[in-house]
Amino acid sequence: MFRFKSLELMNWDCYPNYRVPMDGEIILLIGQNGSGKTTFLDALRVLLNGPRLSKSRTLHHYIRKDVETAMIRGVVTNTLVGDRRTFSHLGIYGEVDVSIICIIRNKGNRKIEKEYFIVKGDPPIEKIKDFKNGMRPLQYSKQLEDAGVSRSTLQLIALEQGQTDRIGQLNANQLLQLVMDITGNKEIIKRYEDARQNYRRASQQLLELKTEYNKIQLQTAELEKQASEAEAYKSFLDEKKVIETEKLPISKWYHILDNLHKLERNYAEKLELKVVAEKQSKGVREEQEKLKTLRELIQKDQNELRGTQQKHEKELNALHQKIGKCHSEWQRLEELRKASLDTNVAESPQELKAKQEEVQLSYFQSKNALGEVEKKLSTLKKELATLEESPLPTYPDEIYNFREILDEAGIDHLLFAECIEILEPKWQLAIEAFLGRERFSVFVDEHDFLQAKKIGERNRYAFYISPYGETEIPTQIRTNSILAQLQIADERIAERLVPLKDILLVDSVQEGHKHKKHITITQSGYRQDKRGGIFIAHKIRFYCGGLAVEQQIQEVEEAIEREKEKIPNLQVKLSLASEQKRKIDEKLKIIRRKEEWLSSKDKYDEVKKEGDKYLAESEKINEERRKILKDIDLLNEKVNQNFAAYQQAEKEFARMQRDQKALQEEMHNVEQKILQLRWQKEELEKEIPSDIRTGYTREDVEDRDWLEHKMKELFAKIENYVGCKELEKIALFEHETKELKKKKLQLVRQENDYQHRSDELEKCREDYREMIIHTIDFYNKSVKHLASLAGCKMRVFLEMGNAESLIEDSRMEVRVAFDQKREVNIRDKSLSGGQDVIASLILLVALSRMEQDQASGFFIMDEHNAHLDTVRIVEVGRFLRSTKAQFVLTTPTTENVSALSVADLILSFTKKSNKSPYAPKPRFIRRLN
The missing domain is CATH 3.40.50.300 (P-loop containing nucleotide triphosphate hydrolases)
Incomplete structure (x- = not known):
């Protein structure tokens, strides 16, 4: 391991x-x-x-x-x-x-x-x-x-x-199993287990086979009587089978042959009628083809006439266009001739054109100036309406545009100017002048800060973007500081406000001069600090708080009044310039008409002669066109007559087709019946073997009705039979007789196999006994040696089981002795x-x-x-x-x-x-x- x-x-x-x-x-x-x-x-x-x-x-x-x-x-x-x-x-x-x-x-x-x-x-x-x-x-x-x-x-x-x-x-048994599981010869153990299972299986199979053999012996004796009764029952079934499978099918077969001959004769008669009808139908169709060919020739002539007519139409349209052009040109020249008779302009064309340029310049300057004033006035009115409706002042467009982009990005934000209110109006100019660009700083949450700066870079936002702070407003503030003059709406911008506690508001430059260590600013916007003094309130517009709204409304109203005062003067200038322009344009128009008549005077008579010529040609084409239309009408009448005859032939052909279809359906029905009878005949021929069919003549076969009556009698006998009806008993009896012989042979073989398995088990049991004795002997030596190392005595010995219980009853006992005491069980x-x-x-x-x-x-x-x-x-x-x-x-x-x-x-x-x-x-x- x-x-x-x-x-x-x-x-x-x-x-x-x-x-x-x-x-x-x-x-x-x-x-x-x-x-x-x-x-x-x-x-x-x-x-x-x-x-x-x-x-x-x-x-x-x-x-x-x-x-x-x-x-x-x-x-x-x-x-x-x-x-x-x-x-x-x-x-x-x-x-x-x-x-x-x-x-x-x-x-x-x-x-x-x-x-x-x-x-x-x-x-x-x-x-x-x-x-x-x-x-x-x-x-x-x-x-x-x-x-x-x-x-x-x-x-x-x-x-x-x-x-x-x-x-x-x-x-003791568990100890033995543990030792054998770890150290035993697995091959010998497995061989012994397999031999024991084979012996038990062979013993069980021998017992089952003997039981089955005795059972088959008893079944065979009972089956012999049942097989005899089944033989008698089988004779009725065989007779029924001959009628059912031979005589009755052959009788039906002869009946089908008779009906089949009748239907085939009927089908041949209808086939002759079909040939005649198809010939007549073909004649009508040929007549239709002739009418169709004639109609196509007439239509061809019609198309040729229509082509000629279309050609005349095109020529006529071209002439009408020329006539129209001549007439329009003559009318134009006539108007020029009449207009040239009463023209009297004192100035030369060059003088008029010079005046026209001066007047046009004055006209467009006045018109553009008036448009600019009206556009500016409209913008100011919209701004005034917005200021009157909103509690907040209006800001530059770039502020609104950037805030709209932040809203679309889902970024919540505040504008510095919205978060403060200036308490005293007199300091509004000074404070807003000092704050300057800081008023348009945007504040956002820390988690949106980076994204907001990226948006600011992309849109070039020219003011600061800052995160919300956690700085608190100081509690001790100078009463004359900017911070003291502010009411704060949202303290999240406090970090930018805290420095304002050191910016002082003073009534005069002299007072500010005293505070040399601080930044001061006067009411008019003059700032003083360590560097010196500077005026910072140039063109300052208010954006902070309600005072900013009031000031913005006042500024817009004044601007509207100034623009309104400009409009009447500009309108008078525009009206005078417009009238001068109109008069000069009219004089120039008169001069141009006179010049145009003089250049076109020779063309006046030529245009009139050319128009008369085109009118004569138009009349000639119209006459030819009317003649073609008359010829087309005659051909249309012939086409209609031809079509009526064609329609009549079509109706006759349709009637013939219906008759042919009905005849075809009748033939189809007869054909289906013939096919059905042929199929029935073929099916019967499949059922009736050829040798049986040829073995019966028409005279050998009884009438179909008599055979069916005989079948009923056999059905009654079969139905009321009281003996054994199970035909399989006959085969079963024969089968069981054979099985009995087979089982006898199997029983002999199984007895031999049982003896072989018994001998094999005895040999494996002996091998297992030797292995377990050897293993426990070796284990006992190891235990004794280890016990000596541990300072005690210990031995292991085996109690063997017998025969079938060799494994189950085998035990390993362990005895131990400590401190030189007597030996006891573990x-x-x-x-x-x-x-x-x-x-x-x-x-x-x-x-x-x-x-x-x-x-x-x-x-x-x-x-x-x-x-x-x-x-x-x-x-x-x-x-x-x-x-x-x-x-x-x-x-x-x-x-x-x-x-x-x-x-x-x-x-x-x-x-x-x-x-x-x-x-x-x-x-x-x-x-x-």
Whole structure:
């Protein structure tokens, strides 16, 4: 078996992630009661998939509700035992470390799952967290068993605190089973068990076969009578079968043949009528085709005439367009001629154009100026309406735009100007002049601060963006400071207001000059500080509090009145410029018309002659068009007559089609009946074998009605038969006779097999007896040797069972003698608690020495020193070390050096502090050789 080198716990009870060494032969866990020793041992039990934990604890005791994943990882050796390594069955070879891992997953609702892994090496915990598809507990136990961890070892590591003597409390039969499970020859045990099962199975099969043979003998005698009655009943059935399967079907077959001949003659007559009807229908269709061809020729002529008509229409439309153009041009020239007769303008065109440019410039300047005034007036009225409706002053557009963007981003914020109210109107100008750009600072929550600054950068917001502060307003404030003149609506901006307690408001420059260490500002906005004095109230508009609203309303009303005063003067200028422009435009228009007539005078008569020519051509085309329309009407009448004749032929063809369809349906019905009769004939021919059908002539077969009457009589006889009607009894009788012979042969073979199994069992029983005697003899030697090391006498002897009860009744008795007293049974009540512990340890450790020099093993002993004195403790330690096994021992915190001296490695545990959720990491001390 392997040896532990280290153990790592993650999220196991109060251990977050600790790793401790375990590379000693004897490892001693010490600590106060409740310091975690049992918790550590239970981690080992879970890692080895032990059957139970200490004190009936469960995984829920060690896995906290808030923990999703816990881990127990042991690093062990890949020990060479004989000629193979411990984990070679998993493909892990060589002297390398191996990690055995248990990952515990908390699924909630008190559901916890375990998953096991066996991997080469010592992988980091980050890699282990990604492990998937591990082994289930049963599969893992099988792998551990192949690595040398037997089921009995798992039972032994499950010993409770102070129960090291438990093995000594087992009865004689249980002790024997424990020894055989760990050290017995599994092949011999299995062979004996198989032989015993085969013997019992052969014995049972022989008994069952004899019972079955006797049963068949009785059944065969009863079946003989029933088979005779069934033979008589069968004769009626056979006669019925001949009529039912031969004579009656043949009679029906001849009847179907007669009906089939009649229908086939009828079908041939209808087929002749169909040929005549199809010929007539074809003639009507040919007549229709002729009418259709004639109609297509007429329609072709119509299309040609329509093409000519369309051509004339296009020519006529072109002429009408030309006539219209000539008429429009003549009218235009006529108007120019009349207009040129009464024109009288004194100025030259150049003079008029110069005046026109001057007047147009004046007109557009006046119009643009009036538009600007009206636009500004509209904006001021909207601003006034907003101020009158809102309790807050209006701010520059960029403030509103940025606040709207913050609202869309879901960022709650405040504007500095909204959070203060100036108490005295006389200081409104001074305070707002001093605050300046600070009035438009925006304040947001700390968690929105970064996002708000990013939005400010993206939108180029030219004022500060700050987080809400936790500064409190000071209680002692100068009465003449700016802060004293402010009413604060939201104290989250207090951090910006606190410096205002040192800014003083003064009535004059002279008064401010006295406060050289402070910043002062007069009512008119003159600031004084260490650098000197400066006027800061240039073009200041109020934005803070109710006074700002009143001042803004007054400013807007005054601006509206100023703009209204500009409108009448601009309207007069625009009206004069418009009238001058109209008069000049009219004079220029008269001059242009006269010039245009002079240039177009020769064209006046030509346009009139050209129009008359186009009118004559139009009349000629109209005459030809009327003639074509008359020809088209005549062709339409021929088409209508042709179509009427075609429709009449179509009706006649439809009537013929209906008649043909009716005839076709009649033929189809006859055809279906013929098919049905043919199918019935074929089905009957399938039922009637050909040799039987040819063996009966029409005269040999009785009438169908007589055969049906005969069938009724047979039905009555069969129905009222009082004997055995079960025909299978005939075959069953024959079958049972054969089965009786077969069972006789099987019985002989089974008796031979029974004798063979009995001989085989006797041989295996002898092998098992020799093996158990040899094993207990060797175990007795180990026990005696270990007892001598422990300072006592102890022996083991075997009481064998007999024959069938060889295993069940075999017992292993143990006798022990301490302090040169008489020998007693190991379960004798005269033994002290310490003697019980030593005797149990000898039996337990002797199991690991059964492989002589290769002895090994792993044992957990929780408070094994419970009943031992100092001398016994030292002797037990020496005794344990001699076993070559690995032991994990526990003891409460003690000053007994003897209890500590036995260990190679001491792990010291400490109770968890109430101030910490985690237990301290165990400390360790190594023994120096």
